[in-house]
Amino acid sequence: MRILVTGHDGYIGHVLVPMLQAAGHEVVGLDSLLFDGCTFPGQPRVSCRQIVKDLRQVERADLEGMDAVLHLAGLSNDPLGDLDPETTYAINWRASVRLAELARDAGVARFVFSSSCSNYGAAGNDYLDESAGFNPVTPYAESKVWTERDVAPMASDRFSPTFLRSATAYGLSARLRGDLVVNNLTGFGVTTGKVEMKSDGKPWRPLVHIEDIALAFKSVAEAPRELIHGEAFNVGRTSENYRVREVAELVAKVVPDVEVTFASDASPDARNYRVNCDKIARTLPAYQPKWTVEAGIRQLYQAYKAASLTREEFFSPRYMRLAHVKNLMAGGTVDGSLQHLKAAA
Template structure:
């Protein structure tokens, strides 16, 4: 298939594109380039790509594609809390507009990267795709709105699928350290401490970036009737862990690391365990990476590439990176490049 991947220069896109290419798909990227040079280790080889703000995509950009894989977003809760309106403008309005433009351009498949955080405070029971959605942050709320609005335009010619990814982990050349396992391993490598600021009790479902990429490939290649306007949770029940459990896996992976649960931020209301059986039953998908394996991989890659504290703080943390671009005048207040941009 001819596939357009938005956010191809991001954390997930950098892992996903080579997997889709290896499977024989003709991939083109579309990215605004905020994180294109946020690389640790070997520089990735990008596909042919368009540097276009998601808010500016036109029908002409999307003509000739069989599928759109939509990964691009302003990611994570701290950024959404700092700039909720921009988060909604990009993550919600621009995403729905992208789907409408894709449909107008004749794109048949639309794969949307949603999130398990749409379940919010779900307690200790396993939640499936039909559970009530209780988003607690602007980021999660934007995902719910996109699912609703894109589902409303599905028809015989346009088939969206909503892949609700668990919290991602694992190494990508375009690294992120503002997600829980990646963050804890990085802190351990740089300081010797595995520092948990909450009380460690919230449940989190986790999934490796490569398993997310494999899930998208599975959905991309599935029969239309298996993916038409369906939501699938992406992850595995084995990786439903408390934050304290996740931290213990880091202690095991990083020699000499010590666990510190400070509890200074108190109990986190975002706590949910997720049922991933629908995707497994419908399409035979099984996530392969355990959290322990991911912690070991991250330790190996961080030490091999020489992760530095300054890069941790500024280059691989989404909020800090965007604030840095704004401070030097490369981005304006609406998160658009200026004439001083890159």
């Protein structure tokens, strides 16, 4: 297949693209390269033909000849989404819906959207499957909910949208994100000797390794159409739901001489949900996730140690998305809506 991966230069893209290429697919990437230079040492970089373009500037010509679009691009987390909610809506919602429209009009058969289990929001302690109602509590989650809502009606005999609601990601990538809970707590442990939690540690989180997320995208791209047409899937494993404090305890188990602590301003977190991921494994036999959180912590621990990672490095803008974007804005590289100023000129 000829596959366009948006956000190919991001955290998941650096794992997904090589996986698709190893399976024999031709991959074209589309990315604004907002995080160029934020590279974790020792990890391979993506190599494919790329279109360097802001998602808001995509044209139909960029999509012609593609068999599938795997849409990862967007502002990646709640703090970044809260920086300017209108920019979050412009990129994650309006530009994503427009991308789907352009893909449909260009004759692309499959459109796989990177949605999120955060759609379920403040949901309590029950296990939620794909039929559960949405209760988003952040602009990021709202943008994902609204995109699903507006893209789903586009489904037709010629256009098959699929929505992958991934659990909270973790794991190693050349575009490592230090702001994700497993990556973050492991980084705290390795670089400070403490696992410091920002919340009270009681909320539930479904967690999934980025290799298993990438496998979900590949499995949907390759699956018979009738299995994925218009469907939504929770991505992860039902057994991989954890309270945040349980993740901290696993970090302390893996990383030597670590103490679990709470930040002085630790408070309850409104985001509390755990999900049932049985549907994707039942529907797509090729989707066989292999990672557990403990195994992911071991992977991260070994990589952090091999890189001699320090506290200053880990909490620098290189690995913290919000800090990096603020630096770009302060330096005049992007404006308040995250448009590249040189490209605009």
